[in-house]
Amino acid sequence: MWLDRQGYDRIALWAHHSVQSIKRYIAAFQRVVTLHREKSVERYLKDYERVCLLLKQGLTVAAISAIIGRGHSVVQEYVTQAQTYHPELFKATTEGS
Secondary structure, eight states: OGGGGSOHHHHHHHHTSOHHHHHHHHHHHHHHHHHHHHHHHHHHHHHHHHHHHHHHTTOOHHHHHHHHTOOHHHHHHHHHHHHHHOTHHHHHHHHOO
8 A cells, every 4th residue: 555655754745734634644544444344344243143044044045145135145155154164054954854
């Protein structure tokens, strides 16, 4: 990234602002990025939990995709993860058949 190679003083000259204001701006930007990451992780975990719950009920990838409002490929990735980390979800559906 361009900012990685620049010092605060060079950015301040380029942006016509004081070094302190540039530092405050960058600190605020970093907080926003961190908050976005945390919210994204929370959303991913919540979606994964929903997929696992729906898999337990025996729903298909297409049905789960429609219910949770995520794309087929995203749901398929969650299913792949569930097969690895929660194989019991799939044993229950094959044993009941």
